[in-house]
Amino acid sequence: MSARPDTAPFRRLFARFLKEQGLPVTHQRLAVADAVFAAEGHLSVDDIERSLKDAGERIGKATIYRTLDLLVRSNLVDEHDFGEGFKRYEHRLSERPIHEHLICQHCGAVTEFESTEVLRIEATVAREFGFRPVRHKLAIYGLCAACQEKGVTVTPEGLTCPIETV
Amino acid sequence: MSARPDTAPFRRLFARFLKEQGLPVTHQRLAVADAVFAAEGHLSVDDIERSLKDAGERIGKATIYRTLDLLVRSNLVDEHDFGEGFKRYEHRLSERPIHEHLICQHCGAVTEFESTEVLRIEATVAREFGFRPVRHKLAIYGLCAACQEKGVTVTPEGLTCPIETV
DNA sequence: CTCAGTGCAAACCGTTTGCAGAACG
DNA sequence: CGTTCTGCAAACGGTTTGCACTGAG
Numbered sequence: 001m002s003a004r005p006d007t008a009p010f011r012r013l014f015a016r017f018l019k020e021q022g023l024p025v026t027h028q029r030l031a032v033a034d035a036v037f038a039a040e041g042h043l044s045v046d047d048i049e050r051s052l053k054d055a056g057e058r059i060g061k062a063t064i065y066r067t068l069d070l071l072v073r074s075n076l077v078d079e080h081d082f083g084e085g086f087k088r089y090e091h092r093l094s095e096r097p098i099h100e101h102l103i104c105q106h107c108g109a110v111t112e113f114e115s116t117e118v119l120r121i122e123a124t125v126a127r128e129f130g131f132r133p134v135r136h137k138l139a140i141y142g143l144c145a146a147c148q149e150k151g152v153t154v155t156p157e158g159l160t161c162p163i164e165t166v
Numbered sequence: 167m168s169a170r171p172d173t174a175p176f177r178r179l180f181a182r183f184l185k186e187q188g189l190p191v192t193h194q195r196l197a198v199a200d201a202v203f204a205a206e207g208h209l210s211v212d213d214i215e216r217s218l219k220d221a222g223e224r225i226g227k228a229t230i231y232r233t234l235d236l237l238v239r240s241n242l243v244d245e246h247d248f249g250e251g252f253k254r255y256e257h258r259l260s261e262r263p264i265h266e267h268l269i270c271q272h273c274g275a276v277t278e279f280e281s282t283e284v285l286r287i288e289a290t291v292a293r294e295f296g297f298r299p300v301r302h303k304l305a306i307y308g309l310c311a312a313c314q315e316k317g318v319t320v321t322p323e324g325l326t327c328p329i330e331t332v
Numbered sequence: 333c334t335c336a337g338t339g340c341a342a343a344c345c346g347t348t349t350g351c352a353g354a355a356c357g
Numbered sequence: 358c359g360t361t362c363t364g365c366a367a368a369c370g371g372t373t374t375g376c377a378c379t380g381a382g
């Protein structure tokens with residue numbers, strides 16, 4: 001349970017970004033950044049708020065949202081939407097700079113994986129459509145191994161394929 | 167401008183789905199289904215509401231949302247979230263049953279493309295993580311060809327990579 | 333006739349914004 | 358000290374829900 005890496009270097013990076021943009025380096029901004037950098041998973045705003053409260057910080061939700069916007073703009077943090085009705089945030093300082101997500105539709109577990117094939121797809125669309133890719137999001141939804149072992153199955157209730165159109 | 171395919175067969179499919187589920191086949195449900203089947207692009211709820219109003223239908227927003235839920239459950243319609251703060255809906259009756267999206271960050275244009283490589287990626291994660299893929303979403307964000315020709319460029323304001331972590 | 337569906341409006345909930353007071357530079 | 362930020366609370370906007378009424382079966 002010693003998974004608390006030193007966040008100081010990351011905090012310093014964020015401070016540098018703020019200075020470059022001519023923005024004040026406030027205690028609250030550093031505290032929010034710390035909360036995100038210290039965590040490993042995909043954090044909701046509620047997660048961050050709780051983490052700050054546990055750390056004894058008294059920071060309003062509005063400030064958290066405003067700081068997350070800065071963190072995303074600084075490229076130090078990625079914003080995700082896993083279709084839960086709210087956003088999640090993940091720092092980019094792991095050893096997996098580009099990765100995709102596997103989302104279990106039953107338990108909600110999120111697994112990360114890397115795929116160089118997506119880069120090939122990007123290159124293909126660049127060639128074929130003249131599109132200049134900047135960023136991509138690949139999410140695969142399904143059942144994780146643990147849920148399959150528990151005997152969970154997806155219950156299809158829709159019309160079955162192939163669709164007869166006549 | 168004759169892009170108005172016959173929606174009757176699709177409407178019949180949806181009616182069949184409703185009957186299979188023991189749900190009443192109402193005028194409103196068929197009207198919403200028609201509006202989605204008749205359109206080609208990725209529709210917002212506002213688009214659908216407007217289309218229904220233009221067709222002389224007086225259908226409340228709540229009914230549109232409730233019917234879209236049924237259409238998605240029937241597998242006749244896909245739900246998308248392109249990060250605009252609301253959902254978009256697209257019927258599945260085109261000749262591109264599985265396709266991915268190219269989203270221009272400047273003009274918002276959405277282009278569809280097919281990629282068999284994503285299926286290979288799905289197979290890989292199935293093998294590697296024991297994950298059973300059901301559905302995926304791949305969206306590539308960047309600049310479309312038209313915007314590039316207009317001289318639009320992405321203005322990076324964040325810290326530049328690679329990130330020095332010390 | 334009965335029960336589910338519809339329309340309306342209010343509730344919901346994550347997120348954004350306006351403003352008086354606090355803090356960075 | 359001026360400008361920007363912060364916290365609070367109210368506003369916002371897409372979506373959902375409660376309820377009296379309508380309509381499908």
